Each structure stands twice: as structure tokens, then as C-alpha cells.
Amino acid sequence: MNILYFLIGCSVFLALIFLLAFFWAMKNGQNDDTYTPAVRILFDDEIPNENKK
Amino acid sequence: MLEKFNYDNKIVRNFAIATVIWGLVGMLVGLLVAMQLFKPEMNLGNQYTTFGRIRPLHTNAVIFAFVGNGIFMGVYYSLQRLLKARMFSDMLSSIHFWGWQLIIVSAALTLPLGLTTSHEYAELEWPIDIAITLIWVVFGINMFGTIIKRRERHMYVAIWFYIATFVTVAVLHIVNSFQLPISAFKSYYIYAGVQDALVQWWYGHNAVAFFLTTPYLGMMYYFLPKMAQRPVYSYKLSILHFWSLIFIYIWAGPHHLLYSSLPDWAQSLGVAFSIMLIAPSWGGMINGLLTLRGAWDKVREDTILKFMVVGITAYGMSTFEGPLLSLKQVNAIAHFTDWIVAHVHVGALGWNGFLTFAILYWLIPRIYRTEIFSKKLVAFHFWIGTLGILFYAIPMYLSGFLQGLMWKEFTPDGMLKYPNFLETTLQLLPMHIFRAIGGALYLTGVIVMTYNLIKTAKSGALLADEPAEAMALEPAFAPSSSEKTWHRALERKPMYFLVLSLIVILIGGMVEMMPTFMISSNIPTIASVKPYSPLELQGRDLYIREGCVNCHSQMVRPFRSETERYGEYSKAGEFVYDHPFLWGSKRTGPDLHREGGKYSNAWQYNHLMDPTTMSPGSIMPPYDWLGEQTLDTTTTVAKINAMRTLGVPYAPLYEQKANADLQKQAEEITANLAKDNIKVSSDKEIIAIIAYLQRLGTDIKVGNVSMQPSN
Numbered sequence: 001m002n003i004l005y006f007l008i009g010c011s012v013f014l015a016l017i018f019l020l021a022f023f024w025a026m027k028n029g030q031n032d033d034t035y036t037p038a039v040r041i042l043f044d045d046e047i048p049n050e051n052k053k
Numbered sequence: 054m055l056e057k058f059n060y061d062n063k064i065v066r067n068f069a070i071a072t073v074i075w076g077l078v079g080m081l082v083g084l085l086v087a088m089q090l091f092k093p094e095m096n097l098g099n100q101y102t103t104f105g106r107i108r109p110l111h112t113n114a115v116i117f118a119f120v121g122n123g124i125f126m127g128v129y130y131s132l133q134r135l136l137k138a139r140m141f142s143d144m145l146s147s148i149h150f151w152g153w154q155l156i157i158v159s160a161a162l163t164l165p166l167g168l169t170t171s172h173e174y175a176e177l178e179w180p181i182d183i184a185i186t187l188i189w190v191v192f193g194i195n196m197f198g199t200i201i202k203r204r205e206r207h208m209y210v211a212i213w214f215y216i217a218t219f220v221t222v223a224v225l226h227i228v229n230s231f232q233l234p235i236s237a238f239k240s241y242y243i244y245a246g247v248q249d250a251l252v253q254w255w256y257g258h259n260a261v262a263f264f265l266t267t268p269y270l271g272m273m274y275y276f277l278p279k280m281a282q283r284p285v286y287s288y289k290l291s292i293l294h295f296w297s298l299i300f301i302y303i304w305a306g307p308h309h310l311l312y313s314s315l316p317d318w319a320q321s322l323g324v325a326f327s328i329m330l331i332a333p334s335w336g337g338m339i340n341g342l343l344t345l346r347g348a349w350d351k352v353r354e355d356t357i358l359k360f361m362v363v364g365i366t367a368y369g370m371s372t373f374e375g376p377l378l379s380l381k382q383v384n385a386i387a388h389f390t391d392w393i394v395a396h397v398h399v400g401a402l403g404w405n406g407f408l409t410f411a412i413l414y415w416l417i418p419r420i421y422r423t424e425i426f427s428k429k430l431v432a433f434h435f436w437i438g439t440l441g442i443l444f445y446a447i448p449m450y451l452s453g454f455l456q457g458l459m460w461k462e463f464t465p466d467g468m469l470k471y472p473n474f475l476e477t478t479l480q481l482l483p484m485h486i487f488r489a490i491g492g493a494l495y496l497t498g499v500i501v502m503t504y505n506l507i508k509t510a511k512s513g514a515l516l517a518d519e520p521a522e523a524m525a526l527e528p529a530f531a532p533s534s535s536e537k538t539w540h541r542a543l544e545r546k547p548m549y550f551l552v553l554s555l556i557v558i559l560i561g562g563m564v565e566m567m568p569t570f571m572i573s574s575n576i577p578t579i580a581s582v583k584p585y586s587p588l589e590l591q592g593r594d595l596y597i598r599e600g601c602v603n604c605h606s607q608m609v610r611p612f613r614s615e616t617e618r619y620g621e622y623s624k625a626g627e628f629v630y631d632h633p634f635l636w637g638s639k640r641t642g643p644d645l646h647r648e649g650g651k652y653s654n655a656w657q658y659n660h661l662m663d664p665t666t667m668s669p670g671s672i673m674p675p676y677d678w679l680g681e682q683t684l685d686t687t688t689t690v691a692k693i694n695a696m697r698t699l700g701v702p703y704a705p706l707y708e709q710k711a712n713a714d715l716q717k718q719a720e721e722i723t724a725n726l727a728k729d730n731i732k733v734s735s736d737k738e739i740i741a742i743i744a745y746l747q748r749l750g751t752d753i754k755v756g757n758v759s760m761q762p763s764n
Contacts (some may be wrong), residue, residue, distance in 0.1 A: 003248035004226055004319060005256050010228060011303045014221060018299050021216070030208060037207050038284035040293075041135060041275065 054525045056204065059518035060133045062420040064146040064416035066515055068126035068412060071154060073503050075122060076409070078161075079114030080226070080496045086111050086488040090641065091482045093674040100678045101165040105600025109176040110164040115401060116174060117532060120265060123155070123409040125192070126756050130216050130416060132199055135209045135275065137523035141198025145191050152188035152622040156181060167187065168238040171633050172253045179240045182230040189412075190224065193219050204523040210291045214271030217299045221263040229256035233699060235691040243699060246628025247314050250636055251307070258306035265400065267299070268406055273341055277361055278410050281351060286343035290336055297333040301326055303371050311388065312610040313636065314625035317630070320381075327379035334372030341365040356431045360411035365438055367403020368667040373395060386461070389606055389640040392453025395446045402495055404443045410434065410502060418505050421443035421511025430505045444491030452484035461614040469617050474643040477666050480551055482672070493523045533762045579626035582752040585745070587689050587715040593683075594692070594746030595738055599676065606637035607646040607749070620647030620750065630701050642673055649751035654722055655729035657743045679739040682718075688737075718744055 025031055065349060088095040089104045096103040099247050140146050157180050163169075169176040177185070195221060199599040200212065232240035242249050278285050285291055307315060307323030310600040342365055345352060352358045374396050378387050387393060418425050425431060464472040471477050585593060596602070600682055609615050611622040628634055652660075659666050662680055693708040716735070722743055723735040733739065 003251055007228075007251060007306075010224060011255075014556060014635065015300055016240070017220060018296070021213075023297055025208075025213075026082055032290065033207070034289040034378060037209050038278065038288040041209055042278060042282060042284060 055522055056525050057520065057522045058139050059520055061129070061140050061143060061146065061400050061517075062519050063517040064140065064143075064150060064173060065130045066121050066420055066517075067150050068129060069417060070411060071122040072119060072126055072413065073499075073506065075114055075118030075157060075598065076406075076499055077496075078521060079111060079119045080492070080499060081112055082107055083109040084489060086437045087485070089674070090672060091489070092376055093672050094676045100167070100676075102600075103599070103676075104673055105335065105603050106165050106167055106169075108603045109169060109173075110161060112174060113160050113176060114157070116260075116264065117160070117188060120269075120405045120409070120432075121153065121157075122402075123405070123412070124218070124268040124272075125149070125265075126416070127276070127412055128268065130420075130626070131211055131272065131275040132196065132215065134521075135205065136199055136203035136211055137205045137521065138199055138203050141195050141202065142533045145195040145198075149188060149191045152184065152191065154183050156188060159184070163238065167600070169597060169600065170232065170240065170242065171602050171635060172229060172242070173598045173599075173638060175226075175253070175256060178238045179230070179234050179235065182226070182232070182262070182280050185226060186223075186230075189219070189223055193223065199225070204526050206526060209275070210288070210295055211271035211275040212450045213295050214267045214274070214293075217295070218268045218271070220261050221259060221267075221299075221303070225256045225263065235695045236688065239688070241632040241695050241699060244632070245699065246311060246631045246634050249632065249634040250310060250313065251315060253305040253618065253634070254309035258309055259303055261397075261400075262302040262305075264271060266302075266407055269368075269405060270294075270298075270337055272408060273361075273365065274410060276408075276415060277341055277344055277365075280355070280357055280415055281345055281348050283344065283348060286340050286346060294333050294337040294340060298330075298337070301329050301333060305330060305379070308384070309638070310383045310512050310636075311379070311381055312612070313608050314496050314623055314628070324379050324381065328376045330475070331373060331376045332437060334375075335369060336363055338369035338372070341368075354480065355654060356428065356435045357411045357414050359435050360407045360414070360438075363435075363442075364404050364407035364411065367399050367407065367442070371404065372402035374399070376556060383419065385610075385612065386457035388610075389638070390453040390457045391449045391484070392457065393639065395449035395453060395610070398449070399442070399446050402438075402445065406495070407438065410499075413502070417509055418513070420516055420519070421513030422516050423509060426505050426508035426512060430501050434498040434502050434505070435499070437494050438591040441493075441495030441498060444494055445488050446491070448484035448487035448491070452481045452488075455484075456481055460618070463614070469614065472618065474618070475671055478641070478649075478672060479670055479748075504700045504718055532720050541625070562708045577627055581626065582627055582629060584630045584696070584703055585748065586718055587711040588718040588741050588744045589748045590692055590745075591684055591686070591689065591715065592697070592741035592743070593635075595679070595742045596745055597633075599679075601645075602635045602637045604637075604641035605643065605645045605674070606640050607644065608636040609644055609646050609750075615644070619644045621753065623750075624753065627750070630696070632696065632699055632701075645746070645749055648751040649747050649749040653729070654743055654747065655731055656732070657746055658726055658731055658739060661739055661742065676739075679742060680733060682738045682739055683736050684738045684741050686715060689715060705717055 067305050085095060085102065085105055086108050093104075100106065125191060127302075129140060129146070131419065156177075160177050162176060163181065164176060168178050170178060175182075200208070200216075234240040244252050244254075274285060274291055304326035305323055307319045308327045309323075311320050313323070343361070345358065345362065348358075352362055375381055378396060379394070414425060414431055456477050459471050459480065464470050592610045607620045607623070609622045616622055656667055658680075660668070661676045663675045663677070664671040689711045690708045693711050697703045697708075719735040719740045722740050723733060726733060
């Protein structure tokens with residue numbers, strides 16, 4: 001059943017990638033503001049006025 | 054500095070068209086397979102449209118073609134807007150689009166031809182697997198390229214879900230595609246038996262998690278707030294949802310193999326994580342539904358939101374049911390029955406389907422700068438779709454409970470109450486008819502949607518390049534000199550970092566796996582289990598080609614109800630030469646692991662040529678082409694060699710006399726059939742498949758098993 005260790009290895013590797021991504025996100029300040037991003041997406045795809053028909 | 058740029062709507066439109074077309078195709082094939090489960094004649098009388106071959110076509114079409122294109126549609130639309138950037142490369146977008154459609158077309162051609170690996174949701178043969186890998190990488194470069202050139206520093210939670218999808222699916226697909234090719238469209242999995250089963254369900258479970266769930270959660274977090282015109286209930290909860298979900302999901306795979314020959318601790322690990330999964334899943338569902346707080350009046354008016362509400366509720370239901378099904382006691386009844394079919398369809402029809410429809414209805418009028426053609430038809434689609442789901446799911450739940458309990462029922466004397474498997478099948482036919490009606494209703498809704506969307510598109514004009522403007526992103530703060538190490542620099546570039554890590558994983562993984570393939574001593578073996586004879590091996594490949602595994606399991610679980618019905622329960626050591634494993638996941642017909650020697654060759658012959666002659670009322674279609682087609686023995690040498698490479702102990706140079714042995718065994722079976730007045734030439738395919746069926750599960754003589762301990 002060596003495959004178990006391989007799959008656990010794969011899963012741990014994936015988890016590690018995500019863990020590093022998580023650390024990056026925290027350090028980068030991605031999660032500092034937990035309010036405005038939710039609101040901002042509601043406004044960000046308005047076409048600039050001069051292009052409106 | 055304010056920059057002007059354009060969003061690419063054409064690629065979104067292309068994926069939207071593909072979503073609709075493949076949705077129609079996949080669901081139509083689904084209806085066809087559903088009807089074959091109460092009226093076998095619906096196989097249209099030929100091998101190419103028989104259940105075993107087109108059931109994988111249905112699942113692949115709805116998962117990878119319908120939902121797959123739906124994902125790309127949603128991602129290409131939302132990613133550009135969330136990052137305030139056009140997709141990284143129009144050419145990559147185009148390669149991605151056409152490459153994916155080509156993969157789907159090749160799947161639609163190869164699966165009916167019986168070119169299949171037999172791993173569920175990974176049936177496509179090795180050349181297509183390679184193509185999938187390449188196109189997936191193209192998608193990844195395009196997505197990460199866009200992230201790198203983004204004009205918005207914060208990455209909205211949806212993007213995290215997309216990244217997780219890309220990374221995990223890449224690893225899953227590659228690990229579950231390690232095959233040894235023996236010809237252009239035939240290969241053997243490197244792993245065998247229980248190890249192969251574990252790889253497959255590690256893949257299978259996580260494919261549901263990272264192909265059907267995470268990308269759609271990302272899309273929910275983008276499109277639901279846009280549709281409702283209000284921010285998500287709690288952005289903090291969405292972040293928590295994401296991180297907890299991806300850390301837990303990957304460990305739950307073994308719950309697909311409860312009571313099988315998988316080691317108990319691995320089964321328990323799978324169960325524990327499956328139960329934990331309910332927390333993030335429901336956190337996400339609640340976050341979605343509460344986004345509509347104070348806006349339920351909008352839901353009453355707006356059918357698109359209705360689709361979302363039903364879709365998210367379906368997500369909540371399937372993610373509640375998942376942990377429930379992973380409990381051993383529940384699984385003992387539900388596994389191998391229609392209950393599982395009901396479970397996945399609540400997810401597929403409700404969650405994936407309804408979210409896709411909502412997004413199409415919302416997005417098409419926007420990129421065509423027009424209004425939806427008919428709101429009445431949207432409402433009609435919603436109600437007929439919801440009705441379709443109910444008509445589908447409720448009968449299937451009933452059918453699942455009923456059959457699961459009938460299999461287990463004993464008389465007061467301790468005998469099986471329904472010893473004839475067919476008796477339990479016949480009870481389910483009314484439910485199968487209702488299920489097909491439910492599917493037809495659902496498909497009707499999709500046809501109406503197609504008409505509505507075409508009319509909508511015709512009433513407007515595609516805004517292929519949607520103008521937008523945003524401030525350029527200031528470069529990240531300059532690192533102080535002490536921080537200028539390569540690692541720091543790498544950390545600042547998360548995208549490169551992710552891609553690099555992925556490559557490292559795959560190389561590391563390969564190295565880690567080599568011992569498994571090279572050393573055979575670490576597999577628990579049973580001395581009496583021998584490799585298949587050449588004829589049996591060919592028969593086994595026919596069993597795979599015909600998709601028998603879609604209806605017949607080969608895994609007798611250690612319950613008295615199963616050992617009474619089928620014989621001794623299955624041991625891990627019996628499957629060591631099974632490349633691939635054929636345990637199956639559904640018993641539309643009985644388990645076949647102890648089939649060998651149960652019936653005469655003549656019975657097997659007559660049963661394959663027309664099952665109803667031996668089992669009146671059987672819903673198995675006739676496999677009469679097996680009696681007409683000649684077995685291709687030119688592949689025998691390559692197959693024996695490949696198996697030996699994978700560690701199956703055929704004697705050196707055995708391949709040279711393999712076909713002589715094959716011929717000899719075939720003639721023995723033909724002679725035996727002749728005694729029962731069955732005249733058939735010994736070179737027909739049916740002889741090989743009979744040889745395989747008669748071999749199944751006969752290697753161990755109960756009470757005389759010498760187990761060698763695994764290391």
C-alpha cells in the first residue's frame with residue numbers, strides 16, 4: 001500500500017502550496033480589508049461615460 | 054496613471070455557446086442512458102449506443118463539456134473584471150477554447166468506440182489525457198498572466214477559488230493518468246487493484262471538489278452579488294470558507310471505498326474529514342443565501358435570483374448529504390444503489406446546472422447590450438427545471454433506499470429474502486421511468502433556454518471588446534536591501550511561485566512513486582492468485598471496452614447479506630494483477646467478483662447473446678456482437694509485455710507462446726459449448742469474455758488461503 005504514502009504526500013504538497021499562498025495573502029495584506037472588496041466589485045465594470053450609447 | 058483597455062467578451066461568448074451546445078448534447082445522452090435502464094431496446098440495437106459505452110459519454114459531456122465550458126465562461130468574464138485587466142493573451146484564450154472543444158469531440162468519438170480506461174470521470178485514453186494536460190496549462194498561463202498584469206491589488210475571493218481549481222485539478226489529472234500505453238488508444242494503469250482504486254477515488258472525489266465545486270463557488274461569490282446588487286453577506290466568512298474548504302476537501306476521498314479492501318485506517322481518515330467538510334460547505338451556502346437578506350422581494354421578481362437560490366440550496370443539500378453518506382452505517386445501505394445517483398444529480402442539476410443557467414441569463418444580455426428576449430420563458434425554464442430535479446431525485450432516493458434494504462433483508466430462517474438479484478431490479482423500474490421523465494423535463498427547460506438566448510443574442514450585437522479604464526497598479530514597495538534574497542523575491546511573485554511549486558511537486562512525486570512500481574514485495578499477496586491467462590486478459594479488456602463496470606461491481610463487501618448472495622468477501626490480495634481495478638461504483642446488475650464457476654459456459658454464452666433467455670425481465674441488453682466479432686489477437690504480445698513491465702510475473706519469453714495458449718483455452722471453451730449444442734467459432738470475442746468471467750474470483754479457495762503479510 002505504498003500508494004497511500006504517495007497520495008498522502010501529494011495531498012500534503014497541495015496543502016503546503018495553499019499554506020504558502022495563505023501566508024503570502026496574509027503578509028501581502030490581502031485580508032486586511034474584509035469589507036470594501038465585497039462592495040467594490042459591484043461598481044467596477046461600468047463602462048466609462050464617453051463610451052455609452 | 055489612468056489606463057484604458059478592453060475586456061474580451063468574445064471569448065466569454067464562445068464559451069457560453071459551447072456550454073449551451075454541450076449541455077444539450079450531454080443531457081440528451083443522459084436521457085438516452087436513463088431510458089435504457091427500464092427499456093434496454095433504447096440502446097438502438099447497436100454497440101456504440103449501449104449503456105456501458107455511453108454512460109461515460111454522458112458523465113464526461115456534462116462534467117467536462119457542459120460544466121467545464123461553464124467554468125471557463127464564468128472565469129473569463131469575472132476574472133477580467135475583478136482584476137481590471139484584459140485576459141493575458143487573446144491567442145492563449147483562443148487555443149484554450151478550441152483545444153478544449155477538440156478534446157470534447159475526441160471524447161465523443163472514442164467513448165462510443167469503447168476506447169476507455171474505465172476509471173470513472175477519467176475514461177479518456179492517454180493521448181487525450183496529454184491533450185487535456187496541455188490545454189489546462191494554457192488555461193493556467195492565461196489566468197496567472199492576467200493576475201500578474203492586474204490593475205487591482207486585492208484578489209477577490211472568487212479568484213482564490215479559481216486558483217485552487219487550476220492547481221489541484223492539474224495535480225489530480227496527472228496522478229490519475231499514469232498509464233503505460235500499448236497502442237494508440239489502449240493503455241494500462243500503472244497501479245493495480247486496491248492501489249489503483251485509491252488513486253481513482255482520490256481523483257474522483259477531488260474532481261467533484263475542485264471541478265464541480267470550487268470554480269462554481271468562485272462564480273457564486275462574483276455573480277450572486279452582481280445579480281442581487283448587494284455585497285456578499287460576509288466577506289470575512291467567504292475567506293474563511295475558501296481556506297478551510299481547500300484544506301479539508303483533499304483528504305476525504307477514501308469515503309468512496311468504505312467496506313472495500315482498503316485498509317481501515319484510511320477509510321476512517323476519509324470519514325473524519327468528510328464530516329468536517331460540512332462546516333465550510335454550509336458556511337459557504339449560508340453566506341450565499343444571506344447575501345439576499347433584505348432582498349427577498351427581488352427574488353420574487355427576478356427569476357435569475359430564483360435560479361441562484363435553488364442552486365445554492367442544492368449545494369447545501371448535497372454537502373449535507375455527502376458527510377451523511379460517508380458514515381459507514383449509511384454507506385452500507387446507500388453504496389452501489391441509486392441513492393448515489395440521486396446525490397450527484399442534486400449537485401449536478403441543482404448546483405452546477407442552475408448556477409450555469411442563471412449566469413447565462415445574466416451575462417448574455419449584458420455582452421450583447423440588450424434585454425433578455427422573454428422573461429416568461431426564463432420563468433418557465435426555472436419552474437420546469439425545478440420540477441425536473443424533483444421528479445429526478447425523489448424517485449431515485451426511493452429506489453436507492455428500497456434496493457439497498459432489499460439486498461440486506463433476511464427471512465426469519467436466516468435466508469436472503471430476495472436471493473434473486475433481478476427481483477430487486479424489477480422493483481425499481483417504475484422509479485427509473487419517473488427519473489427519465491424528470492430528466493426530460495429538465496432538458497425541455499434547457500431547450501427553451503437555448504431558444505431564448507438565441508433570440509436575445511439576435512436582438513442585440515456582441516460588444517466584443519468592452520471598454521474599461523482603471524488606474525495602473527503602483528509597483529509593490531521596494532524591498533530593503535536585507536530582504537533581497539531569492540526567496541523573498543519569489544514570495545513577492547506568487548504566480549511564479551505557484552507554478553514552480555507545481556513543477557517541484559510533480560518531479561518529487563514521480564521520484565517518490567518509483568519504488569512503488571519497481572518493488573513488488575510491498576503488495577500483500579496471496580500465493581494462489583495467479584496472473585490472467587492471455588485469453589482472460591483479452592476478455593478482461595473486452596469487459597472494459599463494453600463498460601460492464603458501469604453496472605457490475607467486483608467488490609463483495611464483508612456483510613453477511615453479501616457473502617450469502619455472492620460468496621466470500623473480496624481480499625486486497627486478489628486484485629494485485631488488476632490493471633486497472635474494476636470494482637465499480639454501482640450495482641445495476643449483481644456483483645461479479647465471485648462469478649467464476651457459478652454458471653456453465655453455455656449459460657454465460659446464452660446470457661450474453663440475450664440476457665432475457667436466462668433471466669426473464671432482465672434489463673441488460675443483448676451483447677450479440679460479441680458472438681460475431683473476431684478477437685484481435687495481434688495485441689496479445691504487447692499486452693503481456695506491458696503487464697510484465699508493470700510487475701505481473703509472466704515467465705520470460707511467455708509472450709511468444711501466449712497466442713498459442715490463448716488458442717488452446719479458446720478451443721476448450723468452444724468444445725465445452727459444443728456439448729450444449731452451441732456452435733461458435735473459437736476466435737470470437739465472446740469466448741474471451743466467457744473465459745474472463747469464469748476466472749473471476751476463483752483464485753482463492755476459502756479456508757485454504759495463505760496470506761503473506763504486507764510490509
